[in-house]
Amino acid sequence: MKKVLFLLVCFFLTIAQAVAQGKTITGIVTDASTQETLPSVAVVVKGVSGQGAVTDLNGKFTLKNVRPGATLVFSYMGYKKQEVAVGSQTVINVALTPEAKELTSVVVTALGIKRSQKALSYNVQEIKNDALTTVKDANFMNSLNGKVAGVNIQRSSAGVGGGTRVVMRGNKSIAGNNNVLYVVDGVPIGNQADQAGDGTSFGPGRTSSEGISNFNPEDIESISVLTGPSAAALYGASAANGVILINTKKGAAGRFRATFSTSAETAHPFILPRFQNIYGAKPNRSESWGEKLATPSTHNVKDFFQTGTTFNNAFSFSTGTDKNQTYFSASALNSKGIVPNNAYHRYNA
Structure with missing residues (x-):
């Protein structure tokens, strides 16, 4: 009887030790969008210090002594962190999703x-x-x-x-x-x-x-x-x-892109000097003052200026592959100032 009891105790201790040691988990980590394997991905057991692994050049990893119910954390720069609970499986394949972040300016x-x-x-x-x-x-x-x-x-x-x-x-x-x-x-x-x-x-x-x-x-x-x-x-x-x-700007790899823009602007004098034209000197007089004029002068300063306009039209397209890129643009600018005989024309290609 004592021998049977001793054997039962040894049997249960062996099972407890096997459960405590856990099992070996293997798997492959890939990119969710390209399906390519990812090397150097960190795989750690959540809440357990010092228990983890790193994927090799083929994206494979091996973790030993993982207890059932543990949680594996997969992290890689430029990808979203992912957690997977360990159940009865011994092979866990994970696909990480890319995450766009602006690291620095x-x-x-x-x-x-x-x-x-x-x-x-x-x-x-x-x-x-x-x-x-x-x-x-x-x-x-x-x-x-x-x-x-x-x-x-x-x-x-x-x-x-x-x-x-x-x-x-x-x-x-x-x-x-x-x-x-x-x-x-x-x-x-x-x-x-x-x-x-x-x-x-x-x-x-x-x-x-x-x-x-x-x-x-x-x-x-x-x-x-x-x-x-x-x-x-x-x-x-x-x-x-x-x-x-x-x-x-330069060409970029990818699909064909074309843009067209047009704009029109007007310009007017904002503030002009104000002069009185009712009182002044008579003809052949050197003074700048005098009595009220019978026929006030109609020479207004604002009559000198005109409405300025600017018309700008631009077109561009870009296309290319990983090895060759093409960018082309053409534009036409026609501008007229608020002063007569002041114009500017520019054509680019």
Whole structure:
């Protein structure tokens, strides 16, 4: 009898030990959308410290001594975390769902290198395309007025198509050029709108257009404004006043995309000087005062101005594969200022 009792005790202890040890769980982790296996996925037993595994290059994992009723947690960067309860099965295959998250803000720096905004030692501000195309201007730089801290944008008095003076953090030279350097997709471009003396830009004479105003704002993806002196180190002395980096749109892999936009704007003088035309000097008199005129003058200042109009039409399409991408755009801008004989026409392709 004692021998039978001893054998029963040993039998139950063996069963208890087997239950306590649990079982071995194997499986494969895949991507729910592409069905591809995922390596380096963390698989841990919930609530148990130190018990876990990592999937291999084929997405396979093995977990030993998993007790029935335990919960396995599958986690992988860029995918939603998933929990699976362990029942009687020994094979558990899991398909993780991708999860889109913005990890950090990325900006384009010198030479077109993309860096995390937090990792930069200088001030950089980024403007998206929406800020340029919501209210369109013949010179898209005028659309940035008031949108960038520490940047003063001055529109010239030449009317539509005139140059724009951009100064960052105040003037740094009394007689020199204080305008910024423009860099388009890593290539610096000349911009002479702030150099006086030839009668074609800011200063004596008339103000002509500038190179940067020839760009179609619909082709611009984003603009990075570098105001710190160390940010312009790669561009030399010409960038001492700051740099405006323009990143243009490019083709993308995927289906064919086409966009068309059109806009129309009008401009009117907001405030005009008011003059009285009832009292004045008679003909052949040098005084600017006198009695009431029999025939008041009808020369109104407002008759000089006209209604300004701007019509902008743009079309673009993009397509491509993983190896080749294509982007094409065409635009036409026709603008007429509030001053007679002031017109600006721009055609891009």
